Structure formats: structure tokens, C-alpha cells
Amino acid sequence: MERHLVHASAVVKRLSAALDNYLTAQKDIAALDEYYSSDLWKKDFADDEAGLLPDGLKRGVLSEDGIWNLLSDCKELNGRLRDAINESQSLKQP
Numbered sequence: 001m002e003r004h005l006v007h008a009s010a011v012v013k014r015l016s017a018a019l020d021n022y023l024t025a026q027k028d029i030a031a032l033d034e035y036y037s038s039d040l041w042k043k044d045f046a047d048d049e050a051g052l053l054p055d056g057l058k059r060g061v062l063s064e065d066g067i068w069n070l071l072s073d074c075k076e077l078n079g080r081l082r083d084a085i086n087e088s089q090s091l092k093q094p
Contacts, residue, residue, distance in 0.1 A: 029070070035061070045064075
């Protein structure tokens with residue numbers, strides 16, 4: 001039982017820290033979602049395609065897959081979190 005306690009305690013601490021980071025990133029995720037569906041993203045993308053953006057400028061947000069993949073990963077993660085909560089609630093509680 002001690003092994004279970006040590007393992008579970010360490011995992012809960014790591015998950016708590018990761019969840020804190022994820023929750024902090026929600027404003028960034030929301031901003032990227034809004035930007036990706038905006039006319040500004042389309043304009044920035046077109047400007048990049050036309051060579052109007054400065055050399056050396058990072059363009060990760062202009063890759064058609066970058067933001068899409070992040071938003072898709074977040075949606076999947078949110079579903080996993082919901083499933084994990086439901087599963088943990090169905091376990092026998094002390």
C-alpha cells in the first residue's frame with residue numbers, strides 16, 4: 001500500500017502542475033482560435049505567401065496545420081479530461 005501511496009502522490013502532484021499550466025494557457029488557446037478564424041489570419045497568410053513579411057519572422061501561426069492541430073489536440077484533451085473525471089467518480093470512494 002505504501003508503494004501505491006508514493007506512486008499516486010507523485011502522479012497527482014505532476015498532473016496538478018500540468019493542469020495549472022494548461023489552465024493558464026487557455027487565454028492563449030482562445031486568442032489563437034479567434035485569430036485562426038479571422039480575416040486577419042487570412043490577410044497575414046496572404047501577405048506571407050506574397051513575400052511581404054520580413055525575413056526571419058517566425059511563421060508558426062501561419063502554417064495551416066499549426067493552430068488547427070493545437071485546437072484539435074485541446075479538444076481531444078478536454079474530452080479525455082471529462083472521461084477521466086467520469087471514470088474517477090465511478091470508482092469506489094472512501
